[in-house]
Amino acid sequence: MTEAGGSGARLTDAQRLDWLRLIRTDSIGPQTFRGLINRFGGAAAALDAAPRVAAQKGRSLVLADLDACKREMDGLAAIGAQLIALGEPEYPKALRAINAPPPLLAVLGDIAVLSRPMVAVIGSRNASAAGLAFTERVVRDLAAAGFVIASGLARGVDSRAHHASIGMGTVAALAGGLDRIYPPEHVGLAQDICARGALVSEMPLGWEPRGRDFPRRNRIVAGLALGTLVIEASRGSGSLITAKYAADEGREIFAVPGSPLDPRAEGTNGLLRDGATLCTRAEDVLSVLLPMVGSGEPPLPLFREEGGKAEQEPLWDEFDLLYEVSVPTTMAGLAFDEPVRPGPAPAPTQPPRSAPQDPVLRVQVESLLGPSPVALDDLVRASGAPVAEVRSALLDLELEGRLERHGGGMVSLLPKR
DSSP: OOOTTTOOOOHHHHHHHHHHHHSSSSSSOOOHHHHHHHHSSSHHHHHHHHHHHHHHTOOOOOOOOOOHHHHHHHHHHHHEEEETTTTTTTTOOHHHHHHSSOSSSEEOGGGGGGGOOEEEEOTTTTTTTHHHHHHHHHHHHHTTOEEEEEEEEOTHHHHHHHHHTTTEEEEEEEOOOTTTTSSGGGGHHHHHHHHSEEEEEEEEETTTOOOOOOHHHHHHHHHOEEEEEEEEOOOHHHHHHHHHHHHHTOOEEEEEOTTTGGGGGGGHHHHHHHTTOOOOOHHHHHHHHHHHHTTTSSOOOOOOOEEEEOSSSOSSSOSSSSSSOOOOOTTTTTTTOBBOOOOOOOOOOOOOSSSSSSSHHHHHHHHHHHOOOEEHHHHHHHHHOHHHHHHHHHHHHTTTOEEEEOOOGGGEEEOOO
């Protein structure tokens, strides 16, 4: 690519607007964008030529509206965000090395954090209390060793990873625009992240995330980091999609083992079976990644070539100059064009309760438990409920024969009989 691509030079304002208009044009994704820039030497020339090239392929191409792109740039400036082009000095080096990096990355927060080495920490949205406690412990140790924590701002493991590293550096990749936080209850967390970290997105302002946008976001999470740590993941979860992207790009994969009786451990145990590095403490990650930091360069992507192109599932309905891309209707069970409809916002952290034995809390405590023993303190922190009420919920479970008590005040969940 010319212009900023790979040179470290900065785009002019006019060039940045041309880049934005080109990537915002329907049927132009990262691969087509790169092909057009390489063929015509710049975004302005590519904009002039793209409709003609598309017509030669028997397709029509309507360029993105110029005024809409100007409004997007003005909107980003109004909220204090920056639009970084691939190849500019601030663009994350590790992300630049992936197969389909975003040509433009919108960043809100401390842009300097993108130059530091990162570890992606991801896992189940419905995480166990033990998984959340481990997440907080390992993330604090990784952050203390100098790593920025990258994740996807999702519920469960992702949000706990951001909370644990918020004072030392964390980056959240969004599936929607920078002004469309998902899930909506994480708006406050997103604002806190911007203080010493950053939000990043390749999507336009005002963009509501759809199903197909989450795998796109996952590739950014994996691409930002030298390695990806998966703490809990059920079979077929989005965390495994992120791990697959990381593996395809030659990045390190770490997985936390779990009980074979816990569905939330099926994915991580499967990763370990397939060759991921076992992680039971931060040192397991640091021993592998710290030597890479010293080298100063991210690992190169490992492509499986077939017929002259990388073998991977496309994320865009692209008109490509090199080859035609057929797009499946789903990817890993996610409908591409189905809008994401957020469910009702969760209850406040400590909702008022009229009775000490709240059935809602009892269900919540049960969901936080698993076959692995967990401490009462961790259950209290994960649930946000008073100690007495958590004890009451545990007593209910014990009377039902669902609770097993261990030494040191630890408890675990027994299967239903």
